[in-house]
Amino acid sequence: MTVLDLSAIKLRELNATLQGVEPDSHAAFEVRNPQGGHAIAVGLNAPIDVTINGSTGYYCAGMNQLATVRVTGSAGPGVAQNMMSGKVIVDGDASQYAGATSRGGILVIKGNATSRCAIQIKGGDVVVHGDIGHMSAYMAQSGSLVVLGDAGADLGDSIYESHLFVRGSVKSLGADCVEKEMRPEHVEHLSRLLHEAEADAKPEEFRRYGSARTLYHFEVDNAGPY
């Protein structure tokens, strides 16, 4: 395993090293002393393993492709934003916008996430072992958000085709978000996500939420939510 120490090298050198790995190398890296720094391990595009020992600032593992990135501490805002593929695991808590606009791969947060978690996800999956804050999954287009704890206010506001699974309570649902039937295919899908996220929970404990699709075409009688 190659050690990259951010107390000794600059961010540019760190990212250039990680981005420059040969696609088939399957190399492993340990990043030391992240010190809450921003934009650590962004733009990775090879199936490498990166362990960041400590907590990170904004946009850690942003736009990840193929790589597996693990943060042993907590992550700042926008962790794994716009992830395309691969896996990002946060052992601690995550700040706002976790997994924003992700289009593929899976983000696993072992602790809690705060507001706007999984905002505008477009195909990626986000699994939170703890609770999430308000306005999560706002305008979520596709992909899934799984919450083992409780969800804050306005969950799934203006949601499109994403699947939301919550085990605990939901403070309130946002505009056009409704509880939906949990069919066998959803149980199977959720089961796979829970397994991948190393989550100790059963699919049957969850409730599913999604779009009522009443805002898909403008109707004046729906003007309120607009």
Added chain:
Amino acid sequence: MDHTPRTHPVKPWTFDDYINSYIRRAAATGVYDIRGGGAKRRIPHFDDLLFLGSALTRFPFEGAREACDTAVTLGSLNAENPIQLDIPITIAGMSFGALSGPAKEALGRGANLAGTSTTTGDGGMTPEERGHSNKLVYQYLPSRYGMNPDDLRKADAIEIVMGQGAKPGAGGILLGQKVSDRVADMRNLPKGIDQRSGVRHPDCSGADELEIKTLELREITGWKVPIYIKVGGSRPYYDTALAVKGGADVVVIDGMQGGTAASQEVFIEHVGLPTLACIRPAVQALRDLGVYRKVQLVISGGIRTGADVAKALALGADCVSIGTAALIALGDNNPALEAEYNELGTTAGAYDDWHEGQDPAGILTQDPELQSRLDPVLGGRRLANYLRVMTMEAQSIARACGKTSLRSLEPEDLVALTAEAADMAGVPTVGQSWVPGSAKDL
């Protein structure tokens, strides 16, 4: 019959025919009016300025003989590969989805011929667009439709869009009629449904965060390409200053004459500042921060002629950007299609229901039959001609003002016809020496 004399019927100024039709339409439909384009109202613009030219106090250069440089470099502050343009006129961001594929191709072809860049839009980057544009600016928008690191790395510059002149403070609208299979696939949304792009970036909500977002994009693209930050004209002094703080290599300010593919009429006509009013405060902000000419300024919103280009540059812009004018050059609102515009209930020159996807010119549509009407090679040629004409016009004005480069034009070369324009542009009115607002600098 009563022959008592009556005064002539007078229609109220407040409730004119247009306002009355607006009220009746709103009452009948319950939907606000959506249209494309920019502000149509008469507001102070570049036509309200005049160049002084030269005689004895300034010495002119020989028209069309002596060299007048038009090249401009954008993004030299931080980027390894700044954008080098032959002319200070670029093509503004317009999305695939709003525009047809052939239209995007034609823009690329025209820009290449003229030695300038084009810009993507809300729909992401298409292979055709990348393939047909030698220099392509990739817009990073709140919607993040189609956003991926591969396309980011294919771009020659990245433009973080924080706002648009037609609608500062509002997100985009793409009605379901234009959401074809391909558009839906690019945007990860179901086909045929209305799309409302967010107004705020989902993971960035202020100047401090923007600075970090810029860092992230630079790290993803290896600090190779410039970062532009685009704002709609509303508080240009402070927005420019905050864009610089946010790490911009280039600040783009879009005035209210700048177009949109589709927005509420009320936004287009009533929110934002005239383009003319945006330039002076933006330049002042760059000067106050000590980065004038180091961070470049691009101005857009209703640029139409070489005179507009020269005036924007004289007021301090490094470059201008055109959107609506480029579409007209391709054939939008062509009077030759008058009969078809009539069938749509409008007339050539006024067609702006771009969101309905029925553009007879094949430009603002996803209908395969309609879009096949636009020949991208011919369209590109027309756009290149237009860009070259504007450049030559601006050069001829600059030579007359005694400049060997368009970038040497300065406010001293200008006067204003009206007090409003003088106030906005920071130049004296005709025959006067006092500059309105000169007692204060903002």
